[in-house]
Amino acid sequence: MSQPEFTAASFNKFLGEKKLMGAKCTKCEAIYLPPRPMCTKCRVKEMEWVEVEGKGKLAAFTCIAVGSTMMVQEGYGRNNPYCSGVVELEGGQKVTAQIMGVDAQQPESIKIGTPLQLEFVERGEGENRNTYLGFKPA
């Protein structure tokens, strides 16, 4: 059975279907997140898509007041900061994501190590509306 290409385009399409998908090397069983077409341990292109359970903990974060253009268009800014973080998943992979359900106005209240679960984030309008990777406290 042919699999979707192991690309960001496929990854994002899966996100749109509310699935966090990684690329698993069928030889050594390493799971890559973000996905990639070649296992850098075995150096072969024998991947398969696997759904990754969206559980992990907060490894690092920041509350951003001067945002990227994309986030400013979402209404974030000086008076409405947002939290971006690094999440360490239970499988050991690290992913970056917007962290929802925390008070970005009170960064001291956000604790590293907080257990997190998947929370898909919708951004953009009309045809440009897309699903992005997010997490929230479990």
Next chain:
Amino acid sequence: MQRAKKLGRGVAMVGAGMSKFGAFPEKSMRDLFVDAFTEMVESVDKGIETNDIDALYLGDAATQVFEGQGHTAPIAADWIGLTPKPATRLEDACASSGVALREGIIAIASGIYDIVLVGGIEKMTTLPTERVTDTLAAFADMLYEFPAGFTFPGFYAAIATAHMAKYGTTVEDFMRVGIKNHNNGALNPKGQFNSSLRDIMNSKVAKAQQKGVAVPTWKDEMEFLHDPAANPVVAWPMRLFDCSPITDGATCVLLVAEDLAKSYTETPIYIAGTGQASVAGLHGWNELTSLSSAKAAAQEAYNMAGVKAGDIQIAEVHDCFTIAEIVATEDLGFFEPGKGPQAVKDGVTTRDGAKPINTSGGLKSKGHPVGASGVGQAIEMWHQMRGKAGPRQVPGKDIHLGLTHNVGAYGATCVVHIYERR
């Protein structure tokens, strides 16, 4: 076992020059590069003929975006009258000119060239802050990190929160780095700020008095830096004065084969070691409190030079953000992991401390024209190690061993150089 790398033949720095750093609406990168070049020519004690230069290696991070101009190296070469000599641009984000320096060294060591000009350029103030933010964010992973909302300060801020959680580092620790580097920068007339945070604070008080509005009552720099009106959060815990500014500037140094060095000056600065390493986006990081590329680059440079961290007398490290300086001093082995903040607190890293860091003012105060900063660090070595840094000269020390640490993005590239005066 990896073989210790060494240069095929020795290389020395015999001249150095930089434009003023700041905001120059009337000038393009090529004009700034001419300023750097003419100062470099004047700095060569026994003179240099442009025709004798074999090649140009130019660091340039994003001039396509900032000025809409690509393929910048031949233009820079033309503006200084170096054509038809080969001119090559290198792009590794904010490590572009540190990498250009390394490539220039390797080119001479290979034997192909005897005399190489290494430079760096960036003209950043053409764009509004939001577009600069997007341009710098593109030095990280646009497919997998940008969608998380990360900005460039945001990445270092995340490293800062990890450092705080692991070692108990505080926002005051970050602020102390800024105060120190601005104190150094106040003595650097080429720098963008050229004023201490105390000066900046006092000038804001004076302005308020002049305008007849409520006069702030900060008792010292720390209170000033804690005031969200004076020092707003950019990406917590990084505030405005934790961040290097947006800067226009150009830099260059002249490298020659070691056996030619004394034809140009009696006090050349020799390249004792060079190291470079890379690491992928945050998904490839084992720990978030350290740049693995910096550790690897430093190890390569130390091995080549045959020296240890403790032997280094002075260093310019990549303080694009205050946390970055703390992490750099730990990655380079100057201080144990987690002990960087205490070293700053104890004054170890001040100009008259045991390990002076960023005597130029660093990127924080001197300014950070991203593609020019790596060579800018080498220029400070040129001045300090020849005892000619003027009012900011490290006091009471004969400096014969120095180090520079230049980072691209938040550690995807790191390049380290060690310099020696014999």
